Amino acid sequence: MASPCPKSPEQSEKNKQYDRQLRLWGDHGQAALENGHICLINATALGTEILKSIVLPGVGAVTIVDDNIVSDEDIGSNFFLESSSKNLNRGSESLRLILELNPAVQGYAVQEATDQILQENPDFFKNFSVVIASSLGEKTIQSLSHHLWEINVPLIFCRSVGFLGSFRIQIKEHPIIESHPDNEQYDLRLDVPFHTLFDYLNSFDIDELDLKDHGHIPWIVILYKAVQKWQISNSNSWPMSRKEKNEIKEIIQQFKRVDDNGMPIYEENFEEALRAVNTSLTPTFLPVKIQELIYNSSAINLTKESSPFWIMCSALRAFVEAEGKGKLPVRGVLPDMTASTDHYVTLQNIYRNQAALDAELVYRKVQEIVAQLHCDNITETEVKLFCRHAHDLHLIKGSCITSEYQFSNTVSSYIARYLEEPDVMMVHYILLRAAEMFRSEHCRAPGEWEPESDIAKLKTCVSKLLTDISCSPFPKDDHIHEMCRYGGAEIHSVSAFLGGCVAHEAIKIVTKQYKPVNNTFIYDGASTNTATFTF
Known part of the structure; x- marks a missing residue:
């Protein structure tokens, strides 16, 4: 009697609840989110929509700062207020209903004005992962942005008026290790194979393969063998042009088996090799953006206060200059491919083992730096993650909202340049x-x-405003008339859309995954157009 198929391991209730988001940012991303503490200033319709989309995925804690009393207008636009909430504190009432969405989240309400907190208890904001503010006056937002810039706490300032909405992210320096690029390139090293990979690839002879192996060897082997054959008559160069890559494809076609009628036999691994010619024959090199990071002054002139990101960048530079011979650590990730289990597992282990060896070397260099600086320890897990994503590291350096409100020459010329375009956001x-x-x-x-x-x-x-930036008046007053028609009201559908967008950006900042908007996002609900600007 055949043995029963093994059962899949049972998921915990928590994993079942967060299953979809765990696929996006993993267990470590979820852990970072659960350690996060978000501060929302003003529980407007927009503010509560933002908080809803942060509480549902399981942020650790939220604090609402709001000294306003619930009005009829609030109840009409805010789904997290009830008729019984009228004349009560808006922050406390909103928090009560928002926390019902996820009992695992802790919540606090502070019934004080933002200006009062800034004057009497400025250290209040120090322990937050992100501060999100809505419906603040010019003076308050400038004071808040200046203070948060000084203590290095990220700020997202957002507005929702009628059909218009916007948010502005203020963040001094934000390193992203897991940027999740849309078109991630696999690190195959076929042009400079490391020792174990070299031995594996050269253990095959395409012409001598038996029928069983011919359709089951990984396409990486086929591609490598085709390049080897091409290099014999091309001075060992590397195929770069379209013409040269087409020649590689012709060689792969020659490798195919034929039937009794001389027609090529269809084999999926050879078709995969043909498709991979244009994408996988990229020579191994050190990307310019990574060079700029590892040779940045912050990575060279380390101090005890240097962040783990810059310490790991410094260790990475030492690896590149020594053991890496100008190359980054091997990523250790393979694409799916048609191959026998034995061949695929063997190849996978070759890449994984080399990635582990490279990460170990970088980790040792990190430990040396930490010992010299007497700073906080950096775990091996952090270093392995850093090495795995070293090809796509990203750094955002932002600007302070206060400087934007003062209309410096740079900001003024930037705005003026865009206002010259017709129908611009x-x-x-x-x-x-x-x-x-x-x-x-x-x-x-x-x-x-x-x-x-x-x-x-x-x-x-x-x-x-237009005079301050040396721009001529608007030719029509249509937009001004429309803004007055809004009467400062929030339309819930606009706030809901914008709230989801702001929540996404806050989660990106807390988990340090994916690239947040840099730095201003504008939404026109009437035309459903969006635009981003960098002041």
Whole structure:
């Protein structure tokens, strides 16, 4: 009697709950999220939509800072408020219902104004992973952004008015190890095979393979053998041009077995080799963006306060200059391919073992640096992850929102350049800024009381902003009229869409995976257009 098939290991309840997101950022990403603490300033409709999409995937804790009392307008636009919430604190009421989405998340409500906290307890913001702010005045957002920039806490400032929405990410320095590029290149080293790979590839003779092995050898072997044959008549060079790669394909076609009629027999591994010619014959080199990182002054002039990222970059540079011989550590990841289990497992182990050896060398160099600097230890797991993704490291260096509000020459010329284009989304940025200015001067949103009479006042704010950046006035007032029609109201569908976007960016920052927006995102719900700008 045949033995029963082995059962798949049972998933824990937690893994079942978070199954889909674990496929995106893994166990270590989930652990980072669960150690995160998000601060939301103002539980507006946009603010609660953001928090909803952060609480559901299981962030560790959230704190809402809001001294506002729930109004009828709040209940009408905010799904996380009830009729019974009226005249109660908006932050506490919103938090109560948001936490029902995920009991594992801890929540706190602070019933104080942001300005008061900045004056009386500025250290309050130090322990947050990210601060998210909505519906703040010009003066407050500048004070908050300056303070968070000084203490190096990421800030996401967002707005939702009518059909318009935007968010601005302020982050001083954000290294990303797992950037998850759309088109990840496999690190095969076919042009410079390391010792064990060289021996494995040269253990095959395509012409001498028996019928059983012919259709089951990995396409990497076929590709390597085709290049070897091509190099005999091409001075051992490497095929780079389209013509040369077509010649490689012709050689692979010659390797194929034929039937009794002289027609090539279809074998999936040979078809895979043909498809891989254009993508997998890339020569091994040290990418320019990685050179810039490992030779950055922050990686060379290390101190006790240097982040683990720069310490690992320094160790990586030492590896590249010594054992790596100008190359990064082997990644150790293979694509799926048609091959016998024995062949594939053998090849997989060759790459994995070499990756482990390279990572071990980098880890030793990290340990030496840590011992010299007397700084916090960096684990071997962290170093292995760093080496595996060393080909796609990314660093974002941001700018402070305060400098943007002061309209430096760089910012002014940047905005002016975009405003010259027809139907550009930068117009909405000016309108949102003008609406903030209007609120600061009149203590209400444009159009909140008298839409018609506020048009001229808002136009004055727009003209002042355009004068500050040396731009001519808008040829039409259509956008100004529309902003006054909004009356400062939040449309829930716009806030829900933008809230999901902001939550994604916050999760990217907390998990240090995927590239966050750098640095301004604008959404027009009427046309469903989006745009990003970097001030």
